[in-house]
Amino acid sequence: MPGTDxxxxxxxxxxxxxxRARALVEALGRRTAELGRAPVSVMHVCGSHEQAIAxxxxxSTFPRGLNVIxxxxxxxxxxxxxEVDEGVVLARQGVHIATYGDMVRVPGTxxxxxxxxxxxAKIHVIYSAGQAVELARSTSDQVVFFATGFxxxxxxxxxxxxxxxxxxxxxxxxxxxxxPVMEIVAEMPETKVEGFLxxxxxxxxxxxxxxxxxxxxxxxxxxxxxxxxxxxLAGLVKLVELIRDRTPQVVNMFPRCxxxxxxxxxxxxxxxxxxxxxxxxxxxxxxxxxxxxxRDEFASIDARRRFTIDLASLWDCAPPALAQSCICGNIMxxxxxxxxxxxxxxxxxxxxxxxACMVSSEGACKIWxxxxxxxxxxxxx
Amino acid sequence: MIRxxxxxxxxxxxxxxxxxxxxxxxxxxxxxGIGPAPVDGIGLAAMDDGAxxxxxxxxxxxxxxxxxxxxxxxxxxxxxxxxVSGTVNDLAVMGATEPLxxxxxxxxEEGFARTDLERIYxxxxxxxxxxxxxxxxxxxxxxxxxxxxxxxxNTAGVALCDRVVPDSGLKPGDLLIxxxxxxxHGMAIMAARHKLALEGDLRSDVAPINGLVRxxxxxxxxxxxxxxxxxxxxxxxxxHEMAEKSGVGIIVEEMKVPVRNQVRAACDLxxxxxxxxxxxxxxxxxxRASAAEDVLAAIRRHPLGSDAAIVGRCIxxxxxxxxxxxxxxxRMLAEPEGELLxxxx
Ligand code: SF4
Ligand code: SF4
Numbered sequence: 001m002p003g004t005d006x007x008x009x010x011x012x013x014x015x016x017x018x019x020r021a022r023a024l025v026e027a028l029g030r031r032t033a034e035l036g037r038a039p040v041s042v043m044h045v046c047g048s049h050e051q052a053i054a055x056x057x058x059x060s061t062f063p064r065g066l067n068v069i070x071x072x073x074x075x076x077x078x079x080x081x082x083e084v085d086e087g088v089v090l091a092r093q094g095v096h097i098a099t100y101g102d103m104v105r106v107p108g109t110x111x112x113x114x115x116x117x118x119x120x121a122k123i124h125v126i127y128s129a130g131q132a133v134e135l136a137r138s139t140s141d142q143v144v145f146f147a148t149g150f151x152x153x154x155x156x157x158x159x160x161x162x163x164x165x166x167x168x169x170x171x172x173x174x175x176x177x178x179x180p181v182m183e184i185v186a187e188m189p190e191t192k193v194e195g196f197l198x199x200x201x202x203x204x205x206x207x208x209x210x211x212x213x214x215x216x217x218x219x220x221x222x223x224x225x226x227x228x229x230x231x232x233l234a235g236l237v238k239l240v241e242l243i244r245d246r247t248p249q250v251v252n253m254f255p256r257c258x259x260x261x262x263x264x265x266x267x268x269x270x271x272x273x274x275x276x277x278x279x280x281x282x283x284x285x286x287x288x289x290x291x292x293x294x295r296d297e298f299a300s301i302d303a304r305r306r307f308t309i310d311l312a313s314l315w316d317c318a319p320p321a322l323a324q325s326c327i328c329g330n331i332m333x334x335x336x337x338x339x340x341x342x343x344x345x346x347x348x349x350x351x352x353x354x355x356a357c358m359v360s361s362e363g364a365c366k367i368w369x370x371x372x373x374x375x376x377x378x379x380x381x
Numbered sequence: 382m383i384r385x386x387x388x389x390x391x392x393x394x395x396x397x398x399x400x401x402x403x404x405x406x407x408x409x410x411x412x413x414g415i416g417p418a419p420v421d422g423i424g425l426a427a428m429d430d431g432a433x434x435x436x437x438x439x440x441x442x443x444x445x446x447x448x449x450x451x452x453x454x455x456x457x458x459x460x461x462x463x464x465v466s467g468t469v470n471d472l473a474v475m476g477a478t479e480p481l482x483x484x485x486x487x488x489x490e491e492g493f494a495r496t497d498l499e500r501i502y503x504x505x506x507x508x509x510x511x512x513x514x515x516x517x518x519x520x521x522x523x524x525x526x527x528x529x530x531x532x533x534x535n536t537a538g539v540a541l542c543d544r545v546v547p548d549s550g551l552k553p554g555d556l557l558i559x560x561x562x563x564x565x566h567g568m569a570i571m572a573a574r575h576k577l578a579l580e581g582d583l584r585s586d587v588a589p590i591n592g593l594v595r596x597x598x599x600x601x602x603x604x605x606x607x608x609x610x611x612x613x614x615x616x617x618x619x620x621h622e623m624a625e626k627s628g629v630g631i632i633v634e635e636m637k638v639p640v641r642n643q644v645r646a647a648c649d650l651x652x653x654x655x656x657x658x659x660x661x662x663x664x665x666x667x668x669r670a671s672a673a674e675d676v677l678a679a680i681r682r683h684p685l686g687s688d689a690a691i692v693g694r695c696i697x698x699x700x701x702x703x704x705x706x707x708x709x710x711x712r713m714l715a716e717p718e719g720e721l722l723x724x725x726x
Contacts, residue, residue: 018636018708025710057710229709351402361652372713 016056016229024233029063031240038065041192042239043185043334045178046199047074047362048227054371056229066240067192069334070367072181073199075149076102076360077332078281082311083174084108087146089309090172091121096139098124098132099146100153102360105353107323110314113146129153129160136169144303148174152201154292155266158273161294165301172303175292177276178202179210184285185333186218193220193334195239200226200254205270207262208252219248226254273298282356283329322347326355331364338368345369403614404428404622423475423547428622430471430610431538433545440545442477444468445537453497453531455573457565457585458661460534461501465508466589466661467612468538473591474548474608474664476598477540480512480591486520486535493523493532501532512589514538546598548619549626550606556673557631557693558666560593560686561586563616564644567658572647583643588662593683597666600679607667614717615657619665620693620703621716627667630699636708639688656705657717667695 032040044050050070053059062068072078085108091097097113104113104123117123122141126132132145143166147157154175161171178199185191198211203224211222221242225235235253242249252258272295279291294302303309325343330336338344338357348354350366357365388402388409396406412426422440423433431444448464458466469480485505489498509515551557565586572583598605607627611619616638624631633656640648640655648655662685668676673691680686703714 016709021709054712055707057705057707057712060711061709370715 020230021061021233024230024237025061027237028061028066028233028240031237031244032063032065035065035240035244039067040065040194040240040243041067041069041334042195042197042236042243043069043071043193044197044199044225045071045073045182046197046202047077047360048201049073049197049199049225049232050364050367051362052227052229052232054367057371058229058232062236066236068197068236069193070331070364071185071193071196071334072281072284072332073178074332074357074360074362074364075153075176076100076106077328077356077363078176078181078284079103079106079148079174079356080280080282081107081109082280083148083172084112085311085314086172086304086309087113087144088116088121089311089313090144090303090307091116091123092119092313093307094122095142095144095307096122096124096135097144097146098126098135100127100148101125103146103148105359106356107353108314129156132169133160133163133166136166140168142306143169144172144307145169146172146174148176150176150178150202151205151270151292154274155205155263155270158269161273161298161301162269170301170303170306171294171298173274173292173294175274176281176287176290177292179206179214180276180289181281181284181287182211182214182222183218184287184290186214186220188333188335190335191333194243195221195223197232197235197239198222198224200224200231200257203252203254203258203262205263205266207260207267208250208258209260210262211250215248215250221248222250224250224252224254224258226257281332283326283331284333322354326357328355328357328365331357338365341365423545427547427549427626429475429548430608431475431477433475436541439541439543440477442472442475442540442542442545443537444471444475445535446471448534448536449530450570451530451574453501455585456569456583458587459501459504460532461503461505462508463585463587463661464534464536465505465512465514466587468536469508469512469514469589469591470610470612470662470664472538472540473589473594474546474610475542476544476546476608477542478591478595478598479542480514480538480540482517482539483509483514484518484520484535484537485516486522488522488524488529488533488535490529490531491523491526498532501534508589512591514589544603546605546608547626548607548609548623551623551627551629551631551667551695552606553629553695553697554670555606555629555667555695556670556691557620557633557695558597558668558673558677558680559611559616559638559690559692560590560597560664560666560680561662561688562639562641562644563611563660563663564640564648564655564658566661567615568644568647568653568655570659571651577647577651583647586660586662588685590662590664590685593680593685594664594666596679596683596686597664597676601666601668601672601676604669604672605666605676606669609665611660611663611665613659615655615659616665617654617656617703617714618717620714621701623665623667624695624703625701627695628700629695629697630701631693631695631703632706632711633693633703633714634706634708637690637692639690654715656714670694
């Protein structure tokens with residue numbers, strides 16, 4: 001099939017060039033060997049990194065001595081159970097709930113939003129914060145935007161809030177802020193993580209400087225990387241190099257999008273609307289400053305203040321017994337792999353998720369279920 | 382079968398989507414308690430594209446299919462063309478490329494427009510003409526409004542052939558030829574169904590490919606060892622079945638899989654792998670390596686095969702698994718579970 005559209009499209013994708021990829025894979029192998037010890041564990045904190053690693057089969061090219069662990073990087077996975085419950089209670093009160101796709105299927109204590117929908121609740125899947133506004137304009141009923149995601153989506157929420165909301169729209173914020181959770185992982189006594197690969201998207205907003213205090217405090221290097229396969233490989237080479245040289249610092253390997261200061265206007269909007277407070281991340285821990293809540297100036301559009309949310313009303317439904325065996329928390333903290341979970345691929349599948357990690361396309365269990373995780377795929381010469 | 386899936390108490394849509402769930406349902410429920418396979422033949426338990434019964438020194442191949450599609454008319458075809466092509470192609474990939482006769486039963490919802498019905502019959506006849514097939518018997522039923530959705534077609538086909546080509550004949554070292562671009566049908570349907578304003582025109586590839594398969598068989602003879610029709614569940618499902626039933630592993634080179642730019646763009650947008658999207662005018666053909674180039678050349682000479690490519694090879698290791706070589710690394714190819722849904726976030 002010489003000269004097809006396909007070949008041409010691929011040659012244009014310079015961040016997917018197999019020849020350059022091979023060179024980087026070799027460099028990664030050399031750096032890891034130069035460490036002179038094994039294994040070395042690094043963590044990435046972004047579901048999109050795991051997606052790309054899985055999709056392009058990069059894990060099969062990583063050197064044996066290098067463990068690349070997925071951390072708490074999927075916004076769907078780390079939305080805490082009571083936060084899902086709040087959405088469910090509101091939905092059962094008859095308000096319309098608008099939220100991002102996968103959130104609908106994430107199990108709460110006893111029900112997911114999809115379960116509530118099956119009972120007749122009005123749940124709407126939206127693709128952007130702006131669609132929540134459109135939805136509210138199209139009805140006279142109360143609409144609640146169950147807003148989830150990290151700083152990237154929080155900025156979008158902030159922008160619509162600052163643009164002014166229709167009177168029947170309020171926000172249930174479950175937004176999270178990434179940098180503080182890295183501290184939690186670094187401080188876990190059992191952690192093996194020696195360096196972090198930080199997410200290019202988020203850093204586009206926060207800037208690379210946001211990681212400098214972390215590096216100073218914990219002596220662990222942070223490399224910011226984009227999402228193309230070559231970005232990830234180059235980021236890992238740099239990260240292992242920093243570990244080898246014991247030179248903990250922040251290195252921005254995604255300069256085509258990320259600056260030191262980040263997007264100041266977006267940050268201004270973010271902090272105008274939100275303040276950070278402590279809160280739980282699902283399955284992981286209480287994360288000081290890890291939650292983004294609406295500031296007091298926006299009390300009138302805060303769903304938590306507009307409605308009474310009586311979580312006890314959910315207790316008449318029994319929580320699923322299986323959920324107690326779910327080890328999502330350990331997986332996101334980098335302590336376990338999806339295949340360590342005895343429900344993985346058996347009682348828990350993308351069709352019938354028990355835990356949040358099996359729901360989202362950025363969830364570790366879902367990705368491993370789909371792409372096979374850590375297989376040794378050689379031996380076919 | 383190697384894999385035994387979980388089957389729910391209530392049958393959901395995923396059980397009709399051609400993936401792992403559907404196979405689990407068939408194994409658990411439809412195959413439970415059936416008698417032995419026909420002596421010296423291919424029966425239901427083989428879960429191949431059709432059945433084959435020995436008649437003297439020849440084989441009678443039989444297949445049947447029901448067709449429901451939304452919308453009934455879509456870019457590149459309609460349910461009539463789909464029904465004929467589906468049946469002709471199921472026969473063809475069993476090695477029976479000269480359909481003897483087809484049946485066609487139609488169930489309509491009260492209120493269905495006569496002009497629509499005429500259009501569907503016109504394309505049924507047109508597709509039969511292309512395939513060199515005739516419809517010899519049929520049935521018509523009308524159900525009350527709301528009792529079925531629009532129109533359902535059921536077709537069956539029979540054909541005689543001298544050699545049956547199963548989907549389980551692969552050995553390590555064999556190569557896999559894909560007769561053209563993947564994902565055209567499924568993405569055309571998805572775009573039409575969800576009214577997605579996607580750039581470029583997505584058109585279904587729905588067509589009878591018995592002529593193309595005949596060309597491949599003529600060129601390859603006994604070296605054509607396995608064939609399958611990658612419809613629902615796409616190339617991925619078909620390869621998983623072939624790997625499992627043949628007892629081999631399969632490595633697919635992603636860079637070699639032909640995909641039209643429009644299809645790739647739509648798939649990227651929706652977060653769908655083109656390899657799990659349905660096709661209605663393609664075949665996967667397993668051949669001994671020595672014959673691969675000849676068979677490929679014969680396929681490419683056929684008007685429906687100009688994009689054909691060798692996309693994979695069989696290995697001894699990883700029996701039952703399909704490994705995707707992305708050019709950057711390797712991973713397992715996902716086996717579709719249920720309905721294809723556009724990614725939402
Ligand atoms: S929100 Fe963006 S940065 Fe954060 S996990 Fe998702 S893709 Fe990565
Ligand atoms: S496999 Fe399911 S139950 Fe186990 S950790 Fe993952 S999401 Fe939780």
